[in-house]
Amino acid sequence: MGTESRIREEIVAVATSLFERGYTHGSTGNISVPLEDGLLVTPTGASLGTLDPARLSKLDFAGRLISGDKPTKESLLHQAVYRTRRxxxxxxxxxxxHSVALSCLPVEDPDDALPKLTAYGHMQCGRVAMLPYFRPGDAELAAAVERKAKAHWSILLAHHGPVVAGTSLMTAMHAVEELEQTARLALMLHGRNPNMLTAGQIDDLDRHFPQG
Structure with a gap:
């Protein structure tokens, strides 16, 4: 783990990159990184394209604001993941x-909602869970995320978007990008009966590229 100032700069760099490449828009989206003495998270109402490292929200382990701007209302989601994904x-x-569009469609298996179209989609995201709709910021949503995060690094929130954890900030960024692009492929191929990776091919990927 780097110094807090370095981590702040890395969060802003990743946020700017994701925003400028269209992975999120307006004041949507949020990012967090755990510290030895708490959690850094992006502020509420902030654009990921114009963050100030000094104004990132710093929370203690109980979720109380220590410094910086008021945190995103989705900070409960982040805390829920860290409680179960050590x-x-x-x-x-x-x-x-594209991932939001996919989250508006019905799925056959809510524990494996991302179509198995490419090797990298599975390698980066694993088996992506889908949660039903909850109001943004709802404590029940955080509780549902915590339950799913026990078995899933990547989760789609219906009518809302993805929540993706990684062992590092770069790992999480690559996974959320892969999820978005796989969702785009799924929408392009929707109704065309595409060939999926077989169960044997997925098992082979799991053996060679275990997630996390």
């Missing part, structure tokens, strides 16, 4: 267009 080094929640 190896998580970052959490990213975005409102990417």
């Amino acid at each position: 190896r998580a080094g970052a959490v990213i929640h975005l409102h990417g267009t």
